[in-house]
Amino acid sequence: MNALHFTGNQSFSLEPAVAVAPQPGEVQLQVAYCGVCGTDVHIYHGAMPHRLSLPQVIGHEVSAEITALGEGVTGWQVGDRVTVRPLQPGTEDPSDNGQHHIGKNLKFIGIDTPGGMQTHWNVPAHTLHRLPDNLPLTLGAMIEPLAVACHDVRLGQVQAEEHVVVIGGGPIGILIALVARQKGAHVLISEVNAARLEMAESLGLAVVNPSTTDLLAEVERFTKGAMADVVFEVSGVAAGVAAMTQLPRARGRMVMVAIHADPKPLDLFRVFWRELQLIGVRVYEPQDFEEAIALAESGTLPLEKLITQIAPLADAQSIFTAIDNNPAGMKYLLQCS
């Protein structure tokens, strides 16, 4: 068995590893696949160094089988197929308002603690969600990002027949668009990259390139003048934030999915003038994982088409390089066992 050590400076080292017996309350997993998240790519490029202890195994989008149960773990058996909701709540802070998934002392498993890019991985049993027998483990590794999309669409309160604009057509933007469409919404993706536009179109999604088409006019056309009920900002760039406030109708919702490291100018007059709402969303809650699993099991989302490449853990270094050079890439999976 092996573990992929991130050693800093865009470098990984595959090291032999020994399976460790799970602590009380933990399970030992044999990881089948671990997806590469945008966050993993940011870490690879040097982000969040204070949260890591190098060398460290990263990764948090996994499918796995349980190989051992720690003391006191009930409800699970060796051989169960699972995915992991990689959140470890810490001591509750009064300002958490009961929102454990975004608590002040939350640890994100795979960043603040070791992750899933290894053959065997021990995690707390409370993080597990069961995968249906008929769900391929490749798709099991996509439950975590799909749960992000389910959370975002849920908090955005997307309803059937509503008009939804997704600004940014990367993996999360595409998943949000697919989940919103599944709810019966009419979805338009705004994206500047030709390869990503092509990917979105191949999934039957309406697209617009705001660098060549007037986005406002296109949204007017798409909605027959009604404008957007919900806008998801997933681009992470100032142009996306600027566009976001111009697209909703009165009392429309804007969902802040992207991570904007620095404050960005926001048209607060527009927020006031049309009584818009901006809704911050982060990670997921247990029900979002359950919804994601049910959606994946239903087979109604074209999740297979989002898998760009599956590669052995030993090829991780070249996979991270490939991701940097391929804007058309969606989801890369590392085969961990």
Add this chain to the structure above:
Amino acid sequence: MNALHFTGNQSFSLEPAVAVAPQPGEVQLQVAYCGVCGTDVHIYHGAMPHRLSLPQVIGHEVSAEITALGEGVTGWQVGDRVTVRPLQPGTEDPSDNGQHHIGKNLKFIGIDTPGGMQTHWNVPAHTLHRLPDNLPLTLGAMIEPLAVACHDVRLGQVQAEEHVVVIGGGPIGILIALVARQKGAHVLISEVNAARLEMAESLGLAVVNPSTTDLLAEVERFTKGAMADVVFEVSGVAAGVAAMTQLPRARGRMVMVAIHADPKPLDLFRVFWRELQLIGVRVYEPQDFEEAIALAESGTLPLEKLITQIAPLADAQSIFTAIDNNPAGMKYLLQCS
């Protein structure tokens, strides 16, 4: 009878006027009092010139008695005491989403059309709300700004026992604080002006001066670490916007009351990180007027204390000068008949 003509360039001219018979669907009012709104002061200083037709009568915070009914007006009688909800919806736009009070083609009476700083004023009957017999007409002229506060607190979903921070202690900020307190919330006002702080304190409101006290630490203390459930941004300045995102607890709400003419930097990371909500609010709906009237009638709000001065219409020029020079001033009423 007289009409106060705003002639531009911070100048008013009191002119004799003749009462005009109301058009079909209108009523003729004899205005008792007309309050001076911050918006009137902005107009006096040259704001929104494209919306005015000079010379123009402005003003929209009135108490009045009906003196004549236009053709087709039912449900009202000469002598009825009323206030006016100064909104004239225009043709509905598909993007209005049924929100008539902020419709794209809405006209604001007293800006886009003649206002209430005159002895007789004709308005559409649909704008009227009845004033209780026992409510002094001085307080009747405060229903409109109080309805703003009721709208803002309602859309902010303020609940009993919640912690509320109001950034900006001008007339609207104070009214929001009073309405939120009436709902059972614990309210803290952040204000930099000493005279306004004193006014807020005299109303029994908790205050903090963020220029001399660490606002974040004070909100932590005030809430025992729970942080704010709701923050109202009423200051209209960048420092208020910057503070706004730092004060809520997880899933806390921020209500955008102030008019920010230019985009301002917003900490979108914080919105994401704590799943905050920003809620735009503008003017009011009929139910907010009804709530404001009921609140005023109940006598539970210290509205009289907010009246800084009552002056005849003939003194309007000096009143506008006084407002500019008196940050302690809250509500100035012009006696129109």
